[in-house]
Amino acid sequence: MNLKSWSYYIQLRAYDESGNIKEDSALYIVGLPITDDVMKAVEMECYAQNYIPQEFAIAYGKAYAIGTDIDIKNLSDYKLNAYDKETDLYIFNENVNFHEGLEQVFRILLEQSFKDFEPSKVEPVIDVGIPPIETLREVxxxxxxxxLK
Incomplete structure (x- = not known):
């Protein structure tokens, strides 16, 4: 099976009551299986061999891996299957869609990185390399x- 990928740089910034700021980030890698249906859906199918538009990664993509300096505990809590030492990536379980994978990236940053920091406000950093802002904000x-519960 032919596979394409999209990579996103996901970053959160948290503020505490004293005005201290903490930031952390992760690389989110999405795999996109190139099937006949995906090829036909690309407007200019001749380009699909080399380039798949981002909206296809969001619609059809599967969460593949997370790259982070965080030592993630309890992988199964985040739909992760394993840690690959060679690539320094945490690999998702099979068939985790784009949105579910992005949710897990945010959860990891919030629960693992900010666990000893009591944020009063948390926001995603809007920069180059993120998913579309509407998708990012929604998730x-x-x-x-x-x-916050």
């Missing part, structure tokens, strides 16, 4: 509702 807002 982040969903995760924050659960995080």
């Amino acid at each position: 982040f807002d969903k995760v924050m509702v659960d995080y």
Whole structure:
């Protein structure tokens, strides 16, 4: 099976009551299996061998891996299967879609990186290399509702 990938740099910035700031980030890698259906859906199919538009990664992509300096505990809590020492990546379970994978990236940053920091405000950093802002905000807002419970 032919596979393409998209990589996203996901970064959160947290502020505490004293005005201290803490930031952490992760590389989110999405695998996109190139099937006949995906090829036909690309407007200019001749380009699909070399380039797949980002919206296809979001619609059809599967969470592949996370790259982070965080030593993630309890991999199964985050739909992760294993840590690959050669690539220094945490590998997702099979069939985790784009949105579910992004949720897990946010959860890891919030629960693992900010666990000893009591943020009064947390926000995603908007920069080059992120998913579309609407998608980023939608998933982040969903995760924050659960995080604040």
